[in-house]
Amino acid sequence: MSALEVVGASKIFNQGTAKQVDALVDVNLTVNSGQFVSLIGPSGCGKSTLLRLIANLLEPTSGSVRVNKKTAAQARLDQDYGMAFQQAGLFDWRTVSKNIELPLELKGWDKAKREARAKEMLELVKLPEFADLYPWQLSGGMQQRIAIARALAAHPPLLLMDEPFGALDEMTREYMQGELLRICGETATTVVFVTHSIPEAVYLSNRVVVMSPRPGRITAVIDVDLGSKRNEDTRAADGFFRSITTVREALRGTHAEHAAANAIRGVE
Amino acid sequence: MFGVNSTSVSTRVLGRARQVVPAIVFGVAFLALWESAVRGFDLKPYFLAAPSKISEQFFKNYSRIWEASMVSGGNAFVGLVAGTVFGIAMSFVLSRYRFLGELVTPLAIALNAIPIFVLVAVLNNMYSITSEIPRRVMVTLVVYFIVLVNVAKGLTQVRSTHVELMRSYAASEFAILRKVRVPNAVPYLFTALKVAAPASVITAFVSEYFGGLQNGLGSRITSNIANAKNAAAWAYVLGACLLGLAFYTISIILEGIARKGEVK
DSSP states (O other): OEEEEEEEEEEEETTTSTTOEEEEEEEEEEEETTOEEEEEOSTTSSHHHHHHHHTTSSOOSEEEEEETTEEHHHHHHTTOEEEEOSSOOOOTTSOHHHHHHHHHHHTTOOHHHHHHHHHHHHHHTTOGGGTTSOGGGSOHHHHHHHHHHHHHTTOOSEEEEESTTTTSOHHHHHHHHHHHHHHHHHHTOEEEEEESOHHHHHHHOSEEEEEETTTTEEEEEEEOOSOSOOOGGGGGSHHHHHHHHHHHHHHHHHHHHHHHHHHHHHHO | OOGGGOOOHHHHHHHHHHHHHHHHHHHHHHHHHHHHHHHHTTOOTTTOOOHHHHHHHHHHTHHHHHHHHHHHHHHHHHHHHHHHHHHHHHHHHHHHOHHHHHHHHHHHHHHHHSOTTHHHHHHHHHSOTTOSHHHHHHHHHHHHHHHHHHHHHHHHOOOHHHHHHHHHTTOOHHHHIIIIIHHHHHHHHHHHHHHHHHHHHHHHHHHGGGSSOSOSHHHHHHHHHHTTOHHHHHHHHHHHHHHHHHHHHHHHHHHHHHTTTTOO
16 A cells, blocks of 8 residues: 555746756656655655655645655645654653644644643653653754654554664664664554765665666666564674665666766856 | 752842842942032032932922923833834835835834934925924834844845755744744844834934924923023933833843743
8 A cells, every 4th residue: 555656746846947957857756554664865866855745745846745645735734744853852841741732732633631641652762761852952863852752653554764873873773773673663654864974874774776867867776675573683683784785776876877868068 | 940950049130139239339339429529519500400400300390391291201102112113014015025125124224224213304394393293203213123123134144054944844834934044033022022112212312303393301400401400401301311211121021922932
């Protein structure tokens, strides 16, 4: 069953002006329920734009996006997805628990139900004792776990993440990757994950979508076959390194092409 | 406020004392130097009054200084409240309708560039000579701009991640206002009040120099100086200083209440 369907989607900024940017051209992507898909590519390849089309924070110039069998706009209204960003984006004036309750408040849940769910989410991200603290009292990794708890608080079937671990140190990052897989496994959440890191994409994903810039488009889709149970041993497995190499070569292809295009432009 | 971070009470008192003691020592030394300079160089009272004479005058005229403080302080307070209310109201309007901001901002800058006390003279002409209104209007104007600029900033300069997040929840503009913009603006409001509270006293005070009723601290200072009662004039200055400090302290306490627990 497809959780997400992008068909022939394009996004052109400043269309028809001198500043026209072809952020995305003719993108097709289907993600099945429970899958973990990473979007990877150099800056300007449109991966964040694609994520925002899925989230209906941007409208596609052409093509269609369907989430959970609905239009992207309807899915947003129904809070069918949760979202996490590079900055945890917690609200300084709310306690950890109140931060997690925010999407539920907007859905009109009553207080008791919200508090119970916040407690449940804090258990899920293994930070139950931090409910009444304020975000600044937490480390960067903890803040990001709270952000994930908030994104999943309404139990959305889809989680959209824009480089959520980009600001964390390597050790915390690997720990968070393990935690994310555990949480998504327990909640059967479908994930679309934007990243710059090849090992991160490979470790987390069932599929890695390689994108390239100017115009932004999908250049390769690589299936990662590391099984459903992944742990620290996975990082040392042959299959892990093979997949990393495959993704790297796909990225290098887009990079070489990009460099060549620049060289030609230079001659002109 | 939570176990991990709370040091023992005695250490905290000691730390506080370490902050306060140097300031007190400096203050006392300064007064001593002043006093000994006046005595040592035999400075005449009309040139510089000694602290001992000033405090004598302060306690002698205590009830009159108190009355004058109530007048100036009352004007400052009314203006502070009115300016804050108008400032907040206008900042909501400006943050909601950005184009209005573009229209109003140049006017606000122009108004702010007028040497503001010139307006008092004009206002005095508009109202009767026994009216406190010109001074209150003056304070209101000063406070209004301080509050407007800061609160409007707090309402508009919200983190883009927060706005995107709220949009991803399909939150209405009103919900974004209530749950993101307003809480974001609260610290800005208190920053504004910390500046506006002492400014309101100074404005109320200086406004009295432009005629009208002779019942506030400012007019008492001028009349005492005119009568060569310098120490008494200084006693009123001390009163003005204490009034300003009282307003500043109130704004700090308000901030503490409003941001309980979340201040870093």
